[in-house]
Amino acid sequence: MPVVLVTGGAGYVGSHACLALHQAGFAPVVYDNLSNGHEAFVQWGPFEQGDILDRERLDAVIALHRPVAVMHFAALIEVGESVLQPARFYRNNVIGALTLIEAAQAAGIDKIVFSSTCATYGEPVRVPMDEGHPQEPINPYGRTKLMIEQALSDLDRHAGLRSVSLRYFNAAGADPEGRIGERHSPETHAIPLAIQALLGQRASFSVFGSDYDTADGTAVRDYVHVLDLADAHVRALRYLMDGGATTAINLGTGTGTSVRALIGAIEAVAGAALPVVEAQRRAGDAPLLVANGTRAREVLGWSPSRDLAEIVGSALTWHRAELTRG
Ligand SMILES: NC(=O)c1ccc[n+]([C@@H]2O[C@H](COP(=O)([O-])OP(=O)(O)OC[C@H]3O[C@@H](n4cnc5c(N)ncnc54)[C@H](O)[C@@H]3O)[C@@H](O)[C@H]2O)c1
Known part of the structure; x- marks a missing residue:
């Protein structure tokens, strides 16, 4: 090998x-x-x-x-x-x-x-x-x-x-079997922060900026x-x-997901409401980051196959597994 x-x-x-x-x-x-x-x-x-x-x-x-x-x-x-x-x-x-x-x-x-x-x-x-x-x-x-x-x-x-x-x-997301996942310190990524709030490990999830020039006012990202x-x-x-x-x-996926849409997806997968607070924009955060994936398709024959529900579901599995591991 x-x-x-x-x-x-x-x-x-x-x-x-x-x-x-x-x-x-x-x-x-x-x-x-x-x-x-x-x-x-x-x-x-x-x-x-x-x-x-x-x-x-x-x-x-x-x-x-x-x-x-x-x-x-x-x-x-x-x-x-x-x-x-x-x-x-x-x-x-x-x-x-x-x-x-x-x-x-x-x-x-x-x-x-x-x-x-x-x-x-x-x-x-x-x-x-x-x-x-x-x-x-x-x-x-x-x-x-x-x-x-x-x-x-x-x-x-x-x-x-x-x-x-x-x-x-x-x-974003994790191995669906929960063996490995996202564990950064400090954690600054939206999905782990939201799930930690959902699981009671944080008081709330902060939405940084709701006055961007985007469809619902929150920042849009491309989660892959x-x-x-x-x-x-x-x-x-x-x-x-x-x-x-x-x-x-x-x-990237070529699809943008706003922070509000992400919250909706997490609540739908978890079947529970996420405690959310509105906060100021963070310096240096762009309103909208979405990939054009043409070259990945042409050169590598690659396009992502997993959707946002799988991303959120696998992340949730990982965080729950982490809780049981202590
Ligand atoms: N997570 C994302 O969304 C994202 C987005 C774009 C690019 N990246 C890039 O992907 C790579 C991996 O990111 P990640 O999210 O897995 O981060 P991570 O912090 O989980 O992984 C980085 C690893 O590198 C190790 N490391 C750091 N400095 C080192 C050194 N001097 N010698 C040996 N090991 C060292 C760390 O211990 C850690 O295990 C990084 O290069 C990052 O810039 C990540």
Whole structure:
């Protein structure tokens, strides 16, 4: 079985990618420093604790497992933290990624699937957003991701390293069997926050802004099931293994869901009312972020197969399972 080094594989999206890799006949090796990950999420291959800033450790793990490709999820991800501690984000997400890339190159690995984000676009000038949309990130987090996309493009041009940068919109949902799911600290994502309020772990769910220029006044996002994202990673890997050229691809559903519609979906699935409070807009939140998924269909043959009810239902299963685990 071809081995794939999965940095950040003890985190939310990376652990679901390991499940998909395993199901597709690959052998994922997780490399994670557990700063935000969970060893219990590593269930489909060996775990190597380490930091992407630690070149010696990377070299040793790569020499031991001899991966054919890297999936690079490891990053600091919280936009608000990136504003408070930009240098920490640049060191981790930029220097860390470059250290990883150099280690991969030294070992002759020439294929990387990179977790990028719609945050590289910044304020939307047209929606749905296609990959040619201007990339002008409005926070350090988005800029760290854009810098690596740009580095990867140069590495293709001048050093023969091919990559796919996958620009996710809002990853959501969980493994429907409740084995792994979304556990961020601090939690800033809408669906886990809402479910925690529903389950009594938070007093209420805050709707940040109800005066946007959208149909119901609340912000609109494109929620894509994490297992659909995981499937897209396997397709991106196969694309590179088949000789595909370096590219960047949006991963979203093309359907926008407002915060109010999301609340409705959660209440319908849970059969209970969500305690909601209205709050001010959060700085830096765009009114509307929705993907144009044409390139994902054309290049990867990928389009998401799971709808909002499955996203919410699987997230609820995960949070309930977490409660019983204590
Ligand atoms: N969750 C989303 O909606 C979303 C959207 C767009 C892009 N992304 C990107 O997807 C990737 C995964 O996001 P996630 O939601 O799973 O986050 P996560 O925090 O759950 O996972 C990130 C993992 O990386 C690890 N990590 C961080 N720095 C590291 C380092 N220096 N060395 C080794 N391991 C390190 C953490 O311990 C964690 O397990 C990130 O790169 C993120 O930017 C996520």
